[in-house]
Amino acid sequence: MIKIFKDKAAYDAAPKPTIESQVSMLESTKDVIYDGVNVITTEPRLADILYLDENNALVFVSAATFKKANIPAAWTYVGEVVERVGSDKVRVLNKDVSTVKYCDVLQYALTAIASTDLTLKLRIRDTSKSGNEQYGTDISVAVSLTSTAFDATTVAEITAALEAKATELGDTRAWWCYLANDNNEKVESGATRIIVQCDEWFNYQEYNCGATGGTLTFASWGDMPANSNSGFRANGLTGNQKIMNVARGAAYYGTNGRTPTGNVPLNDANTIVTRAAFNSSEYCALLRETYGTYENYIEKEYKVECPQKLGAFSLPDGQALTAKYGPMLAPTKAGSTKAKYPALNWAYNVAYNADGLRTGSWHLWDVREGCIIMDDANNAAINTTRAAQGLTQISNATYRWFAQRCYVFSAWFFYGYTGNLDGGDVYNAYQAGAVTLLKFK
Numbered sequence: 001m002i003k004i005f006k007d008k009a010a011y012d013a014a015p016k017p018t019i020e021s022q023v024s025m026l027e028s029t030k031d032v033i034y035d036g037v038n039v040i041t042t043e044p045r046l047a048d049i050l051y052l053d054e055n056n057a058l059v060f061v062s063a064a065t066f067k068k069a070n071i072p073a074a075w076t077y078v079g080e081v082v083e084r085v086g087s088d089k090v091r092v093l094n095k096d097v098s099t100v101k102y103c104d105v106l107q108y109a110l111t112a113i114a115s116t117d118l119t120l121k122l123r124i125r126d127t128s129k130s131g132n133e134q135y136g137t138d139i140s141v142a143v144s145l146t147s148t149a150f151d152a153t154t155v156a157e158i159t160a161a162l163e164a165k166a167t168e169l170g171d172t173r174a175w176w177c178y179l180a181n182d183n184n185e186k187v188e189s190g191a192t193r194i195i196v197q198c199d200e201w202f203n204y205q206e207y208n209c210g211a212t213g214g215t216l217t218f219a220s221w222g223d224m225p226a227n228s229n230s231g232f233r234a235n236g237l238t239g240n241q242k243i244m245n246v247a248r249g250a251a252y253y254g255t256n257g258r259t260p261t262g263n264v265p266l267n268d269a270n271t272i273v274t275r276a277a278f279n280s281s282e283y284c285a286l287l288r289e290t291y292g293t294y295e296n297y298i299e300k301e302y303k304v305e306c307p308q309k310l311g312a313f314s315l316p317d318g319q320a321l322t323a324k325y326g327p328m329l330a331p332t333k334a335g336s337t338k339a340k341y342p343a344l345n346w347a348y349n350v351a352y353n354a355d356g357l358r359t360g361s362w363h364l365w366d367v368r369e370g371c372i373i374m375d376d377a378n379n380a381a382i383n384t385t386r387a388a389q390g391l392t393q394i395s396n397a398t399y400r401w402f403a404q405r406c407y408v409f410s411a412w413f414f415y416g417y418t419g420n421l422d423g424g425d426v427y428n429a430y431q432a433g434a435v436t437l438l439k440f441k
Helices: 008-013 131-135 152-169 246-256 275-280 282-291 294-302 318-325 342-348 367-374 376-389
Strands: 002-005 022-026 032-035 049-052 058-061 076-085 089-101 106-113 117-122 139-144 175-180 193-198 209-212 214-218 329-331 337-339 400-407 410-415 420-425 429-439
Touching (some): 089 342, 089 376, 117 214, 152 175, 152 193, 246 275, 246 294, 275 282, 318 342, 318 400, 337 342, 342 429, 367 376, 367 400, 367 410, 367 420, 400 420
Parallel strands (some): 400 429
Antiparallel strands (some): 022 032, 049 058, 049 076, 076 089, 106 193, 106 214, 117 139, 117 209, 209 214, 329 337
16 A cells, blocks of 8 residues: 655654555655555564464564554464574564473482381471471481382382371372382382482472481482572672562662662662662762663663673573473372473473474573563563563563572572562472574575
């Protein structure tokens, strides 16, 4: 469609197209203006939309021209571009998210039995207590064994003792054990250890374990690496605050930050000051002079540095971690299996019928990708596209897992309460999202 307008004012006053693209010419200047609708781009950028057409071919629609009502019904919405990588790849954020635990199975490896009088020490839930106290004490599980062999009789005797103790304490979870190999995989014969297992993980204290008459170690993580150092914040500084989303950080620390009692230097090691202090305190004069706005102060001094190679950022990336640990399953007492690492497993199983998008192509977003997605400007652009599509927003107040592990009971996550990169208890259910690096030409 071609339209002619007297001048720019007349063009601005006219309604813009919502069904088909329009070319306009201004008589006064002879300028030509193109207003596209669902323009297909061969150079996708941030927030552009990936579809699969009726033949499952890749189609990228420019976010600036997107009109959902005019997309062919046979097309499949995949997600949004969050990063351009080189000349021929883009990182795509899947349209769906899921709320899942990072880890949901407790495993302990009994690698040696030295006596037929075996006592396991575990944090079985004691329902006579309240809160964290239910898991705060080692529970002794005494087992009288027929022999010290790793065999079916030993397994049955330990399982019976676990069941009796769990029933006594009111813990209704499935406690049991099974024969396993050196990789902690269930076997029927040739076992080198016994895995003592609880099919659900409820509390941070449950990694604690021990034994007399044998050797028992916590085994839920296998060889998965961890790093409890979050890395640098802006200007190469350390400190508790590692802001990933400035708007969220400003919302929290604006009220809950520090009220200074002395002059605040630039790049202070202390906590972020409150908004009121930044705006009015005599001790924040240098901050106001240097940064102008509270948000700019937080971004320039407290935003997590990305890219970097320290701490959480030194761990394998989301693609490597998801590929290795996402498919891992644990047997259950009921006779089925479950994902050991539900967040990684969910991302691993995202799939579309196109090369680069099938099962195993996707991964749980990692800390670096989290920095990109939660960056304020990027987040706003992605959410504008998602809103136009009617999808769940990537909210800066939502807690969401990243692929890397932090500690024995925690993994790295976006802490939606404060806007920080932080460590979250793995037995909590937070949002998981999937991304893939896609070659498009």
